[in-house]
Amino acid sequence: MKIGVFVxxxxxxxxxxxxxxxxxxxxxxxPDVVFAEDTMYTCSEPGQExxxxxxxxxxxxxxxxxxxxxxxxxxxxxxxVERAGLNRYMFEMANIREHVSWIGRDxxxxxxxxxxxxxxxxxxxxxxxxxxxxxxxVTKRVLVIGGGVAGIQAxxxxxxxxxxxxxxxxxxxxxxxxxxxxxxFPTIDCSSCVLAPxxxxxxxxxxxxxxxxxxxxxxxxxxxxxxxxxxxxATYVDWDKCTGCGTCTEKCPTKNxxxxxxxxISTCRAINIPFPQAIPxxxxxxxxxxxxIKEGKCGVCAKVCPTGAIVYDMADEIVEEKVGAVIAATGxxxxxxxxxxxxxxxxxxxxxxxxxxxxxxxxSGPTAGHIHRPSDGMxxxxxxxxxxxxxxxxxxxxxxxxxxxxxxxxKQAIMTKDHLPDAExxxxxxxxxxxxxxxxxFTRRAQEEYGVQYVxxxxxxxxxxxxxxxxxxxxxxGADTLLGKQVEVDADMVVLAVGVxxxxxxxxxxxxxxxxxxxxxxxxESHVKLRPVETNTAGVYLxxxxxxxxxxxxxxxxxxxxxxxxMALFSKPKLENDPQISLVDIKRCVGCGKCIKVCPYQAIExxxxxxxxxxxxxxxxxxxxxxxxxxxxxxxxQVAHFTDNQILAEVNALCQC
Amino acid sequence: xxxxxxxxxxxxxxxxxxxxxxxxxLSLCYQCGNCTxxxxxxxxxxxxxxxxxxxxxxxxxxxxxxxxSLWLCLSCSTCSARCPNDIDVAAVMETxxxxxxxxxxxxxxxxxxxxxxxxxxVKYTGRSYELGVMxxxxxxxxxxWGNLEIAPMALRKNKMPFVPSVIHGxxxxxxxxxxxxxxxx
Numbered sequence: 063m064k065i066g067v068f069v070x071x072x073x074x075x076x077x078x079x080x081x082x083x084x085x086x087x088x089x090x091x092x093p094d095v096v097f098a099e100d101t102m103y104t105c106s107e108p109g110q111e112x113x114x115x116x117x118x119x120x121x122x123x124x125x126x127x128x129x130x131x132x133x134x135x136x137x138x139x140x141x142x143v144e145r146a147g148l149n150r151y152m153f154e155m156a157n158i159r160e161h162v163s164w165i166g167r168d169x170x171x172x173x174x175x176x177x178x179x180x181x182x183x184x185x186x187x188x189x190x191x192x193x194x195x196x197x198x199x200v201t202k203r204v205l206v207i208g209g210g211v212a213g214i215q216a217x218x219x220x221x222x223x224x225x226x227x228x229x230x231x232x233x234x235x236x237x238x239x240x241x242x243x244x245x246x247f248p249t250i251d252c253s254s255c256v257l258a259p260x261x262x263x264x265x266x267x268x269x270x271x272x273x274x275x276x277x278x279x280x281x282x283x284x285x286x287x288x289x290x291x292x293x294x295x296a297t298y299v300d301w302d303k304c305t306g307c308g309t310c311t312e313k314c315p316t317k318n319x320x321x322x323x324x325x326x327i328s329t330c331r332a333i334n335i336p337f338p339q340a341i342p343x344x345x346x347x348x349x350x351x352x353x354x355i356k357e358g359k360c361g362v363c364a365k366v367c368p369t370g371a372i373v374y375d376m377a378d379e380i381v382e383e384k385v386g387a388v389i390a391a392t393g394x395x396x397x398x399x400x401x402x403x404x405x406x407x408x409x410x411x412x413x414x415x416x417x418x419x420x421x422x423x424x425x426s427g428p429t430a431g432h433i434h435r436p437s438d439g440m441x442x443x444x445x446x447x448x449x450x451x452x453x454x455x456x457x458x459x460x461x462x463x464x465x466x467x468x469x470x471x472x473k474q475a476i477m478t479k480d481h482l483p484d485a486e487x488x489x490x491x492x493x494x495x496x497x498x499x500x501x502x503x504f505t506r507r508a509q510e511e512y513g514v515q516y517v518x519x520x521x522x523x524x525x526x527x528x529x530x531x532x533x534x535x536x537x538x539x540g541a542d543t544l545l546g547k548q549v550e551v552d553a554d555m556v557v558l559a560v561g562v563x564x565x566x567x568x569x570x571x572x573x574x575x576x577x578x579x580x581x582x583x584x585x586x587e588s589h590v591k592l593r594p595v596e597t598n599t600a601g602v603y604l605x606x607x608x609x610x611x612x613x614x615x616x617x618x619x620x621x622x623x624x625x626x627x628x629m630a631l632f633s634k635p636k637l638e639n640d641p642q643i644s645l646v647d648i649k650r651c652v653g654c655g656k657c658i659k660v661c662p663y664q665a666i667e668x669x670x671x672x673x674x675x676x677x678x679x680x681x682x683x684x685x686x687x688x689x690x691x692x693x694x695x696x697x698x699x700q701v702a703h704f705t706d707n708q709i710l711a712e713v714n715a716l717c718q719c
Numbered sequence: 720x721x722x723x724x725x726x727x728x729x730x731x732x733x734x735x736x737x738x739x740x741x742x743x744x745l746s747l748c749y750q751c752g753n754c755t756x757x758x759x760x761x762x763x764x765x766x767x768x769x770x771x772x773x774x775x776x777x778x779x780x781x782x783x784x785x786x787x788s789l790w791l792c793l794s795c796s797t798c799s800a801r802c803p804n805d806i807d808v809a810a811v812m813e814t815x816x817x818x819x820x821x822x823x824x825x826x827x828x829x830x831x832x833x834x835x836x837x838x839x840x841v842k843y844t845g846r847s848y849e850l851g852v853m854x855x856x857x858x859x860x861x862x863x864w865g866n867l868e869i870a871p872m873a874l875r876k877n878k879m880p881f882v883p884s885v886i887h888g889x890x891x892x893x894x895x896x897x898x899x900x901x902x903x904x
Contacts, residue, residue, distance in 0.1 A: 456803060457802065457803050457804065520751040520801075522753055522797070523757060540752070541754075541769065543750060543752035543769055546766075546767050547755075547767070
């Protein structure tokens with residue numbers, strides 16, 4: 063076997079602390095190495111061409127590149143060796159950047175370690191064998207989890223491209239958080255006017271199957287061939303019969319149900335349609351409040367329903383769908399701001415969240431767009447907005463910026479001035495973060511045109527007081543750090559710009575999808591800059607705030623981006639598997655079946671070989687995780703490209719160094 | 720106000736010294752102003768807490784140490800409780816007070832005298848002795864008759880006994896003072 067070694071400078075990234083020329087010289091002493099050299103940028107076009115020429119000139123059978131992490135450039139170099147006529151798996155990479163040059167300053171020690179890592183790679187390469195991918199069919203349908211604006215955009219774009227879409231939404235209507243908003247920044251256009259047509263498109267598009275009031279129960283399979291179990295939670299209304307006429311919601315006698323769509327600032331009936339533009343516009347019974355379901359008495363809705371759609375004994379239903387890709391677009395929830403006792407911890411009725419204020423300003427909201435404070439219905443004169451509530455606050459474990467609060471606070475302050483021209487709006491802020499198109503101009507407009515009073519400083523506490531006229535006021539005590547003074551406002555109402563976190567249950571879903579998530583319930587993208595919509599699980603993509611705080615334009619853009627990724631995946635007639643998968647040596651296999659039990663992909667089956675039980679790997683299903691290899695008592699099942707012999711050879715090489 | 724030449728006026732060693740003595744990382748402060756917002760003494764301060772923190776961040780020693788705020792601080796720790804970055808601001812203020820005394824930059828002698836008077840009585844009796852504090856304070860400052868009108872009430876309620884009450888372990892308390900003096904020398 064003839065091996066070529068290429069040691070990369072990576073500019074000064076490696077060369078600064080590793081003598082790459084020395085590494086190349088040492089590499090020439092390793093068995094089977096016939097060619098070694100150091101190059102400036104191996105991944106550059108001339109660098110790759112150099113490899114191709116060396117393979118041809120020296121008749122190389124395999125190549126080692128000592129450079130960076132294989133995460134980014136292993137695919138690059140595999141293509142390079144393939145161009146020169148080698149099998150793409152006759153290539154190994156030694157990571158002498160992240161594992162050597164970036165972490166140590168001692169040039170001599172670094173050079174030695176780099177040479178040792180090259181030796182490992184050479185020993186592994188000597189035991190490599192050509193591998194060939196198998197092709198398999200793709201189910202050209204995509205599952206979109208979450209029907210907010212990001213999910214809607216992804217679903218519509220994919221459906222437009224002729225891809226079948228299965229959309230699963232947890233609430234009884236799609237629309238997400240955007241449907242709750244009154245207006246959107248920086249244009250102050252009506253939120254539901256721009257969103258509702260898209261929601262209708264989802265309902266009417268023949269390529270989209272919508273499961274509202276449903277959740278993903280489990281997902282099995284792999285890229286191109288997922289099987290999804292969806293739990294359709296009982297709505298107690300036969301949606302095929304329900305026409306959304308609303309008679310039941312008028313007649314239902316249970317009126318004390320917290321209205322989740324209105325952020326609990328009002329109540330609704332036990333049978334409810336969240337809002338007039340709901341998609342699907344169907345009634346749902348809340349079993350925690352319905353008298354018929356709880357106590358067996360009542361049944362008014364069933365009596366008044368003109369289509370006989372009410373089914374009190376409805377049970378959850380599990381449906382199964384086959385898809386080839388998944389887009390997670392599960393959005394966000396507000397963090398639990400009641401931990402902030404200095405702001406009342408949720409006990410002051412007139413200290414509300416920005417989402418509650420949004421519902422209050424909405425014409426279709428509980429106050430029909432009139433701003434009245436919750437405690438006594440008074441029209442507020444002084445309204446204080448507090449930003450960064452639960453954002454950029456390490457003391458409660460929230461170090462991150464929620465991204466869009468500066469903008470919606472400016473919008474709400476402007477809207478306040480529109481609704482109540484005589485009212486004063488104060489905004490306590492730390493920094494104004496308005497980097498989008500027309501964004502900074504928008505926050506300037508709030509101050510210059512609308513006279514919103516911005517105060518630079520945090521608010522330390524809100525103290526309720528009783529004023530001489532007997533009405534309740536709220537002393538908001540903060541700082542104006544620009545003035546260098548403590549300041550107070552006697553407010554009628556306080557609106558908190560509460561920070562966001564991943565939607566509740568996001569962590570559980572991430573585990574079902576086998577993707578990573580962070581402390582705050584946000585899903586992890588594959589690469590923070592270059593693969594922002596992919597995850598590390600093939601065929602699973604992200605859209606919207608579930609990946610990190612972002613505003614509506616960015617969520618829509620990411621929805622479209624995720625759909626584009628799915629289109630690219632489905633554009634191939636067949637997918638190729640990664641041939642680095644498990645293979646059974648049937649001479650060694652004793653048919654104990656342990657590998658079948660541990661396999662997380664159901665990729666191993668039992669077969670009969672001349673009367674003996676043996677394990678058999680379904681090649682297109684196996685993902686090469688190696689659990690079976692670690693479990694097999696006989697060492698009979700081995701992951702190609704990572705066999706026991708290869709790993710032992712690496713360990714031996716290391717011990718000889 | 721004079722322009723501060725940052726390249727000349729900054730004393731990075733001062734910031735490091737404050738960080739070392741207070742055990743706090745001053746770089747964590749992003750100047751949100753919540754310490755000032757919650758401070759019950761803010762109305763009488765000549766420099767707000769957040770401004771003092773800023774002065775330390777920049778390494779402006781005189782700005783940080785030469786002010787009355789340090790001596791008006793009540794050590795109530797509301798600043799520390801409110802800090803979103805978990806900085807113990809009160810500990811920083813305490814450190815600055817000690818530094819100001821060492822540097823001879825105390826801006827409010829009477830308050831410093833009161834401190835000394837209080838600590839003296841603790842040193843000798845193991846606990847606070849009100850009449851002793853008063854006498855000591857008056858002697859140090861040659862004033863203090865201003866509060867004399869509360870004396871009859873305090874005497875009547877037995878809040879100001881003539882004989883100091885002495886605790887068990889008075890010697891141990893005295894030893895704390897001794898050890899501190901030894902450590903400083």
